[in-house]
Amino acid sequence: MRKTKKDDCRCRYLVDLTRQKDVFHLDEAFTQAVKEMLAAESVSIHDPNNLTSENLSSADVVLDIARGSGMVAKLLISNNAELADTQSLQELLEVYSNQYHHIYRSTQDMLTRLLNRTAFDERMQRLFGPRKHHRKKDERRAMAILDVDHFKKINDTYGHLYGDExxxxxxxxxxxxxxxxxxxxxxxxxEFIIVLNDADLITAEMVVDRFRIAVESRNFPQIGRVTISAGLTQIFPSKGLTSTIAEADQALYYSKDTGRNQVSVFRKLIEAGIIDDSNSFGGELELF
Structure with missing residues (x-):
């Protein structure tokens, strides 16, 4: 049977999905493929909890898609209520789900199930990479580096199993x-890193400090009280990743050096004259 132009497009879409190595580019390739296949005005992926009937019009179509180990997201197809080629769409969904699962496993920390260092490098490359100039100017992000206080002492006293717990x-x-x-x-x-999306520095500080208080208030098995220190900075892609991490690190070091169990904000330290714009912070620092 002779291949049609439609078949060629479908094959191209499927191959393109299998070539993606990170979730962002996979989502981008998948939504673009669905958009072209269905001639939809827009296609987007949403967390199920963030997509309500209030956000939808009568012309929108919402489909469940599997992402990773049992995770489900919503595929929103705007202004395209009639799905003509359901078989091709189902093939796309299956390939997308399989590739997502593969990427998800390779970018997940096996102990904590959070994103790992590989995922961090990939997302930061996307955030600070060449396309950063195409992002909206009003996008707000903050980065926090968190560190468990006296973690070496916890491991030495109670053992690594309790440290892992x-x-x-x-x-x-x-x-x-x-x-x-x-x-x-x-x-x-x-050490953990949190990137708070769509959050200004004031909001980010409040949220991270609320988490610090929750940790301090918890009674951990066998160990009891555990505290964390954090350093926080605003993300400006034009500054570059190295400078951004250095700012959050300097704020974290200040938190550690001045008593631990606190959140320090790089900009406030600059404004107070505690550290300067060269990101230099003097003094010896015992992290553990």
Whole structure:
């Protein structure tokens, strides 16, 4: 049987999906493929909790799509109420789900189930990469680096199994405390990074400090009280990733050096003259 132009397009879409190596580009390729296939005005992926009937029109179509291990998202097809080629669409959905699952497993920290360092590098490349100039000027993001206070002492005193349990419980608390659109990473050891999307610095500080208080107030098995320190900065893609991490790190170091169990904001430290614009912070610092 001779291949049609439609068949060629379908094959191209399917192959393109399998080539994607991170979730952002996979979502981008998938929504573009569905948009072209159905000639829809717009196609987008949403968290089920963030998509309500109030956001929809009578011409919108919403489909469930599997993402990773049992996760479900909503595919919103705007102004395209009639799905003519359901078989091709189903093929796209299946390939998308399989590829998402593969990417999800490769970018997930096996202990905490948060995003891992690979996922961090991929998302930061996208955020700070060449396309950063095409993003909306009013996009607001903040980055927080969190570190468990005296974690080495916890491991030495109670053993690494209890240390791992602390990290798992903290990760669970993070997933409950922060929104689905925020990015939660285990950056390494007992250090976590949170990227708060669509959040100004004032809001980000309030949310991160609320999480710090929740951790301090919790009674952890065997260990009891555990605290965290955090450093926070605003994300400006034009500054670059290295400078952004350095700012959050300097704020974290200040939190550690001045008593721990607190959230420090880089901009406030600059304004107070505690650190300067060169990101230099003097003094010896014992992180553990």
């Amino acid at each position: 602390i990290l798992i419980l903290l990760a669970n608390m993070m997933q409950e405390a922060f929104r689905a659109e925020d990015w939660l990473f285990r950056y390494g050891g007992e």
